[in-house]
Amino acid sequence: MSRVIALCFLLLAAVIGFLHIDSRPVWAPFAINTPAPLEEVLELQPSLKSKSPSVPSPITTWLPDTGAASVHAASLIALKDGAVRAFWFAGSREGAADVSIYTATLDPKSVSWSAPTVVMDRVSAEKALSRYIAKLGNPVPARMADGRLQLFFVTVSIGGWAGSSISSVISDDEGLTWSAPQRLITSPLINLSTLVKSPVVPFTDGRLGLPAYHEWIGRFGEFLRVEGGQVIDKRRMSSGRSSIQPLVFVSSAQEATALFRQTRSADQQKQVPVSQTQNAGQSWQSVGDLPIANPNSAVAGLLLNDGARILVLNNIETGRYRLVIMMSDAKSQWQVIEVLEDDEALSDEQRKEFSYPYLISVDGNDAHLVYTWDRKKIRHRYFSGAWLKRAHDQLAATEVVATPEESK
């Protein structure tokens, strides 16, 4: 008799389970970037645009000092009023208990940063998430379909960064105040070892595709489908122990390319691994390497309205002492258009680290870049639409430094 009751209960659970599965949203295509209302944005940025009447040179600023000895992992998002909000973590050292996630906004008129404020510190995070948290890291902002800001960040309870999990907070007021954090569950092994680094990719149904990665037992990329504060699906972008920090370039509603930071062993090629999808991220295939040197360091990228793609990375096989901006389009291969930092002439001890670049565009034509400068400061650079357009026009004429290579 008890068995019959148990089986009836199972039948009930089965019906509810099937209804739950049936209520899940179908996988939507990628939302293709539509050009922003350019005139409005330009009007809001007179200082950035009018440094020179012809082609303004890139503008360099520094993110505000928090007084902390160590800073890292800066990211950016465009605000509705044309300003830019930056996020980064700072503390006595990377991974210390006193590390907090900070934010500041760039006023496009005065080209100056606001005073930094704390978005999240370790104690606030652990109280809201009801679990012990040892350290925070890697903030990545996103614009939700309803206009709110969502900030993904990494928390670690035990071990190093390999023990990370992702949480997110939401802001209704463009980042002035934030909700309590919610934890994203992404791994079956105590939810260990999932991190974020690169910008999200929106779907047409308003949900977000979050490129994430594991770096513990395996080192591989994963594409998380996120709805609010929870993962509703995920797909593997690479496998094994050789590629992390996926950066996604969406080329159509169904097609996208992901570039990775390589984490291969010493005897393997130090180049940028590439995966592709032809079904809006439902499945990914590894397609070999982009023949650009990568010393196991993060890659940032951006697709502009005119079809040009830009990358910022350390194009060397070891060290992070040189940072360059590269460009390509459908007709041209990747070319270095500007060397941003280069300490090659210095000795090993004197060389600084230029790492963790992050790129966004406010109007689809320009580019804001932030990166870690010697772990002590975060440098911001602004490339105007005119400057990038000129670089794009010169692309075909300059020397080809890289050609694509088929997978082995």
Place this chain on the structure above:
Amino acid sequence: MNNLMQTLALVEMSITCAVLITMLLQKMSPQSFPLLAKLLLVLILANLFFWPLGLGIELPLSAYVRGVTGDLSIVTMLLLWTSLLLASRPVPLAFKFALVFVAIGFYPFALGLGMTDPYAWGYGSIPFFIAVLFFALLCGLANWSKGVWIIAIAILAWAAHWHESANLWDYLLDPFLAIWALVAIFGALFRRRRDKARSGYLFRPG
């Protein structure tokens, strides 16, 4: 809603810690605890784990355990709780074998081996859900009704989004359950060998 989910998760973890300590005390005690004593002990210990104790400790004790273990699966929790508080037959060895078999097939692929990720099936794969129902049905056919109840409750918890995860795997399996099943299998095999050896000694001819 998020606050309620976090509080319930801490309640679950507090009860789990209390149950584990009570089981440990029971193992060390020469005499069997009556049910009322077990319930009282669990109640007291669970409260100790749930409420912040102060003394410079920022969080309740269960939050520190949760920080390390994450949320346990519903199957693990219910098996643990019921094994202490309900008089029922032990978990069948075949169920433990099945758990280990599934875990060995699941974890390597879910943690990055190859491009197939069985963990992703847990978000809403109908074939995977049918396989889980079939597994529960087998428990019923094997006359282990508790298994059917536990899996059915896990499915309902997943559909109700009881925990932070939206993945059915997280309601059914966790590494602690797999390790327990593996240890229990070795324990059963060891006992069987020992009993066989003893019976051989007792009934040795001549």
